[in-house]
Amino acid sequence: MTSAGPLDAITDVRGIKAGHWSNRRAATGCTVVLCPPDGAVAGVDVRGGAPGTRETDLLRPGRLVGRVHGIVLSGGSAFGLDAASGVMRYLEERGVGLEFGEQRIPIVPAAILFDLGIGRADRRPDAESGYRAARAAKGGRVAQGSVGAGTGATVAKAAGMERCLKGGVGTASERFTGDSDSGAGLVAGALAAVNAGGDIIDPENGNQVAGPRAEGRRFQDGDALIRAGAEPPDGSTTLAVVATNADLSKEWANRLASVCHDGLARTIRPAHGMNDGDIVFVVATGEVAVDDPLVYRALEAMAVRAVERSILSAVRSAAGLAGVPSAREWLSRTIRTRPKTKRARK
Secondary structure (H helix, E strand, C coil), rough: CCCCCCCCCHCCCCEEEEEEECCCCCCCEEEEECCCCEEEEEEEEEEECCCECCCCCHHCCCCCCCCCCEEECCCHHHHHHHHHHHHHHHHHHHHCCEEEEEEEEECCCCCEECCCCCCCCCCCCCCHHHHHHHCCEECCCCEECCCHHEEEEEEEECCCCHEEEEEEEEEEEEEEEEEEEEEEHCEEEEEEEEEEECCEECCCCCCEEEEEECCCCEEHHHHHHHHCCCCCCCCEEEEEEEEECCCCCCCHHHHHHHHHHHHHHHHHEEECCCCCEEEEEEEEEEEECCCCCCHHHHHHHHHHHHHHHHHHHHHHCCCCCCCCCCHHHHCCCCCCCCCCCCCCCC
């Protein structure tokens, strides 16, 4: 059995920190997940047909580098990859990085989402933005919604940007509560930046959490629109970082990243399309041995569940920005606690 961690956040994994830099006027930003100073074993699975990445090849099995020191998720399309340079500078100043000769080189993979369609397209996260996000990174509670890489994120774009809703950043965690000693203390946490083109679905009940805006403050069925030949939305990307305290090899971290895409497929309809840049990173700090195959299976289920809930939290926590309402704001305008009545004149 599993249950949410005390913070219900990626920072429930000891040593993991998260920080944001946001520019609300330009509707863009970046989010940084920092690993313990010694780094963490990492893996990645790139599923979308239009990804924007940096240093992801290093995470493949068979590559020399075995550990990473941080992960950057950024808006700004390909321009936003520059934010990783600022995180590298922040870590270098603190003596964190891979020892190579007399140098320490921080390993900081990054991925981006396209948010240039709202706000100001000429303002993107840069190295200074990444530095500030890293400086703001801390343990404890993590800000969610229209912050960091989710500042300019949007979802449900099958009917065009004029009908979309706000996306955002969300986080969640799961703890192992089974009887096996092998899994005692095992935690998996996720942080997702949700800029999906598809609808957002709650897999617990199948309900539509967000879809293209329809008349009457309702949602359209975006998946049906796409199946009927609607033009695929541009800039449709969900990025996730999964952190765990499990002791995983590089091969198993990559395997876990692959499984975690189930969380995207269960909450985003459709996902992993040619216009999407969907990516999942995994970082494993190595504190808890996972010797029992059943416990590893539990870890997979925990991580998928954390990804699902982080995506839902991102959309439910979002606030309207740059003329794009959140799903909560769109629906709340139809809900009345009591009928309107005319006030009697005195």
